[in-house]
Amino acid sequence: MTDLTEDEKKQDELYREEGRLLFAGEATFMKGAVAIDGLPPIETVEIAFAGRSNVGKSSLVNALTGRKTLAKVSNTPGRTQELNFFRIGTRLTMVDMPGYGFAEAPEAKVRAWTRLVLDYLRGRTNLGRVYVLIDSRHGVKNTDTPVLDLLDKTAVSYQVVLTKWDQVKKGDRETRLDEVRAALARRPAAYPEIIVTSSKEGEGLADLKAAIVRLIAERA
Template sequence: MTADSPDTAPDPHKEEGRLMFAGECSFIKGAVHLDGVPATAGVEIAFAGRSNVGKSSLVNALTGRKTLAKVSNTPGRTQELNFFQIGPKLTLVDMPGYGFAAAPEAKVNAWTRLIRRYLRSRPQLGRVYVLIDSRHGIKNTDEPILDLLDASAVSYQVVLTKVDQLKAAELEARKDEVRTALSRRPAAYPEILATSSREGEGLAELKSAIARLVSELPSA
């Protein structure tokens, strides 16, 4: 194997991703209606996932800030689209959790409509990162958002969370299972990322993937 082999070549976006998330990060606003969504510059990415899958924890872990995104043990606490500015080129959106939520059905339905309209009206949205609890894999409650992303032709990538709670063999089996489930979905990005907000595992790889996306897409 030579020094130029792809297996040993350094990731050109790893340092770029580190610097991107080590810089200035700030909360822009939360929006409960589409007309309240802010105008943003650069590339926009969004995090989606079942209630309590760890979206807010991952936002905080990526930015190294413990309270940038509010974390709650109560499923469904994130009730709006929360926008964060990550440096000059990236906006990160924390979407309302789907599935079980400690809220009235009417409010849950309103969140669902908001997500649908947001996905279909955001040309600067580069990718949605769909967080899946590695302990459980893709569940029935995940299928509607995957269907919506496919129907909307919005690129998405699965990020497994809480991988510190699995053994190595279990994690590889879960990756294979998820990869098979996504193989027939047209908008799914094939690479699966594995993370642990608590242990920091996989965060550098996720930052690098986001930095690569930002470098490849034209800024709005």
């Protein structure tokens, strides 16, 4: 990351404080949608979390909001089978998308999830960014590539968030970051900055909150 000017540092501090306050406030589950006609009304800036099954999407939603059970967490891959909407304060809606890459899911169900996600990405005008969660222990895998291709094709801005960072040895971290940067280098819709997180340890959560608040400000 490049060095920040004094003004940029002050702005970053403001975003971090705004992010802390936003996610410390009210957070509620709105609804789960299994079809495009079941989506809630467009009212706020929306962000979505995408990722392979068991990458830690629900855990991250809970960690961001400081609530243990806002999003359902399961050790069973593929449990999230709908678009789950959460209202954060009055300025933000978060969406937990169905996990992908779970080979044992019925083919018909996978097709339905894929169609729902594609329709959502193409038609949700208030969608500010998709945060693509990547398990930092493994990096970008073949199962991630079709989703990144889809986001590039639909011109939906996305940013990679590495999860479970606490489980990567310190000596391997820079190599893993370099690998992910290389995988994203020529992708037109990818936001260049990678955020590393640990839902368990809390690492990187302030960075992610600040990035989300910055996005809200940019779309105001």
